[in-house]
Amino acid sequence: xxxxxxxxxxxxxxxxxxxxxxxxxxxxxxxxxxxxxxxxxxxxxxxxxxxxxxxxxxxxxxxxxxxxxxxxxxxxxxxxxxxxxxxxxxxxxxxxxxxxxxxxxxxxxxxxxxxxxxxxxxxxxxxxxxxxxxxxxxxxxxxxxxxxxxxxxxxxxxxxxxxxxxxxxxxxxxxxxxxxxxxxxxxxxxxxxxxxxxxxxxxxxxxxxxxxxxxxxxxxxxxxxxxxxxxxxxxxxxxxxxxxxxxxxxxxxxxxxxxxxxxxxxxxxxxx
Numbered sequence: 658x659x660x661x662x663x664x665x666x667x668x669x670x671x672x673x674x675x676x677x678x679x680x681x682x683x684x685x686x687x688x689x690x691x692x693x694x695x696x697x698x699x700x701x702x703x704x705x706x707x708x709x710x711x712x713x714x715x716x717x718x719x720x721x722x723x724x725x726x727x728x729x730x731x732x733x734x735x736x737x738x739x740x741x742x743x744x745x746x747x748x749x750x751x752x753x754x755x756x757x758x759x760x761x762x763x764x765x766x767x768x769x770x771x772x773x774x775x776x777x778x779x780x781x782x783x784x785x786x787x788x789x790x791x792x793x794x795x796x797x798x799x800x801x802x803x804x805x806x807x808x809x810x811x812x813x814x815x816x817x818x819x820x821x822x823x824x825x826x827x828x829x830x831x832x833x834x835x836x837x838x839x840x841x842x843x844x845x846x847x848x849x850x851x852x853x854x855x856x857x858x859x860x861x862x863x864x865x866x867x868x869x870x871x872x873x874x875x876x877x878x879x880x881x882x883x884x885x886x887x888x889x890x891x892x893x894x895x896x897x898x899x900x901x902x903x904x905x906x907x908x909x910x911x912x913x914x915x916x917x918x919x920x921x922x923x924x925x926x927x928x929x
Contacts, residue, residue: 682785682921683707683902684714686764686814687872691898691927695757695818701750703764707870707878716741716748720766722809724750727761727830729823735762757819759826759841766810770915778804785904786866786882790917793908807909808919811835815926817843829856834905834920836867842893842926851893851926854886855903861887865903872925873897898927
């Protein structure tokens with residue numbers, strides 16, 4: 658486990674070296690309340706940046722692929738609740754959860770494109786630990802050229818209604834890159850860690866970097882690497898909601914637009 662003293666210091670350095678999509682890579686859903694009452698309408702904010710340096714994400718229809726609620730009794734589309742960014746007013750979504758239990762709100766974006774000079778792209782790949790891309794770049798040698806990348810975002814947040822801690826929170830929902838809690842976070846004993854599994858295309862992903870940071874703008878974070886089974890043991894939320902984020906990318910030989918395809922994934926979990 659790597660334990661830097663401040664994520665903000667590293668973020669500022671990277672901002673000088675990398676494009677904005679790669680530097681401020683974390684993207685997440687931030688409910689104003691993770692534990693609403695049944696039927697209560699909850700505002701969901703869309704955030705981008707890193708702990709200590711957070712901005713509202715431009716929420717526009719051309720960026721939106723899906724917004725769905727996964728509850729104990731099934732899945733429902735939530736696009737009707739989206740309020741896109743308008744002028745100075747940030748985008749958001751209004752979600753009402755009617756039934757008790759733990760619910761997963763999941764967002765997927767459409768892909769965006771980036772084209773980065775070779776040296777800067779290689780630094781980004783090294784920093785994020787994108788070993789599949791790094792191996793492909795190494796095989797290309799001097800002919801590797803610019804890093805042309807399609808990237809997309811996958812984000813989940815948990816909403817707890819009432820006292821029923823349902824086990825659907827611990828099941829994958831099928832995101833390309835997904836962070837899955839193996840225990841319902843709302844049911845953890847005080848002080849217990851949160852066990853997470855990182856999945857890529859439904860399979861455990863070894864060697865992925867996971868960042869864990871409290872969403873209280875302190876700038877502190879912890880960094881972990883997933884084991885051979887894609888497992889990570891991270892701190893659970895205590896006093897403030899937590900952000901867990903990961904990124905992974907692979908070569909994209911069948912897409913004429915880019916050489917690589919990358920997903921930025923996140924999970925946010927609140928406290929009781």
